[in-house]
Amino acid sequence: MKIAVLGAGAMGSLYGSFLSQSGADLWLIDIWKEHIEEIQKKGITIEEGEASYSIPVKATIDKSQVGPVDLLLIFVKSYQTKKALEDLSPLIGEETTFLTLQNGLGNDEAIVERYGQNAILAGTSSFGATLLGPGRIRVAGRGETTLGILRGATTESLEKVAQLFRQSQLNPRIEENVQGPIWDKLLVNVGINALTALMQIPNGRLLDHKGLLYLLEQAVREAEEVAKALQVPTSPQPVEKTKKIAQVTGHNFSSMYQDLHNGRRTEIDAINGKVAACAKSVGLPTPVNETLGLLIEAMTEVKQIKRNRSDT
Template sequence: MNIAIAGSGALGCGFGYMLQKNGQNVTLLDYWEDHIEAIRNNGLTVSVNGVKGTLPMTIARPEEVSGEKDVIFVFTKAMGLEKMMTQINHLIGTKTKIVCLLNGLGHLETLEAFVDRRNIIMGTTVWTAGIIAPGETQLNGNGPVELQNSHPEEEEAARVIVNILKDSGLFGEYSKNVKYTTWRKACINGTMNALCALLDASIEQLFASPSIDSLLGGIIDEFAAVAKVQDDIEIDRDEMIHYLKEVASRLGSHYPSMHQDLFNRRPTEIDFLNGAVVEAAEKYGIEAPHCRRMTDLIHAKEAVLGIETGR
């Protein structure tokens, strides 16, 4: 398949590398000049669960590429999705499938401004990734990548992409309820990710806190309340805390992406996580003080660090 990776940072490069290694025709799209130059000169180096490899890969700025793609994976930050869709619009044909694996909430509505719902495939993944240097990244975990078609008549198309991910070692799975996994992932990021960022802690350090259940519980309750009224999704507080602890035991010393954003002086995705819960809670007349405070504190930390957020 002719595949583009829109947003070729850590996770985008990891996916692009694995897909290319499996024989797909992959084009990486990005604007980071040092990264583009490094990959053009030396290939893309990715360490997958500690096993390092290098592949020659095509990388370009979106405007340098022409021709419609079969599939485009979007891996931008949540706040960059609308801009990226504008930049890649010329690569989208009537049958191009857009696969969205972004963190956060509300992305389907953004995508529908550019693409027919028939061509939108929503998903989640728990692969973790990091940038080592321009042209070199790491990919860790064992998935899965859960995908579901947004239009009921497009299941076959979604399953084709799931199988490509499986064959590429990315552990693709077809989901019959990707809204649930999206809310679950958002809740993970709105708790573990946001708290690690705020406290400047690794996952292991955060979960060593004697206050961890209390820290997690209030935020989870608010995600659960909004998920129920907005999408009829059930999130169980105790099960979620148990799951977060299980994830923490596996990821240990990892610093989540929001922590990496602050460390590297980049804007966070908090407005598409806890901030999105606050916005929806106001709409439905629900109180969300924990998510509001978390959103305010992360924005305060961005300001203290001198990070331009465009707010």
């Protein structure tokens, strides 16, 4: 199988390096030149626990170098999705299947809107990874990959992808209604990501403060009510699940923390912001999610102003 991973950040690099060991013809594609050049020279260097190892992976900034693929795995940030989908013609053939494992909501809709004639899979990942620098990532934890049919794919093609993921130690789990797991992950993210980013703390510290714990609970409950109004089947007790994940990943820093800390744009619009937007469509109030979204936007602007001043 020929595979392209679009977006070679922490998770794209993790999945790309693991999938490359299965024998698939795999390419990583990204616009970060230094990152791609380092991968071309040394492969992806992975730190996991006390171990450090490198995996050779083909990488490029030029899509035309790759050609049409059987599977196109989308791992760009949610706010980059529409732009990234604009010029994929060198990668797309009649049999190309899309797979999005991105955070937040709206990514699958963007793919369907532009490439609905192709088979589209969607899902979530509970693996954890941090981008340390060009060509280097840290695996913070291994989990599973949820996969399901979004549009146009067959059960046979879904199982073929799942088998490839099994061979790559990416622990696939097939779901009949994949929107449920996507919302399950969203419910966790709305409770953890923005709060850890704003407070600049690892996940577990949320459980040490009554005020932060209250905000976590309220953010998740608001999102759960929105899911119910939209008739999305979610798992029971999402608040307790979110607390458990915060505890289990206690020393990890959320992706939103990493983005805000490193001066990058966050995915707040696809997480807490998307919950607030969906809530308005069904007439529900989501004051905590709205406030968290506004605070992240304000913090992002403040950091940008400070960077601009330091550069002058």
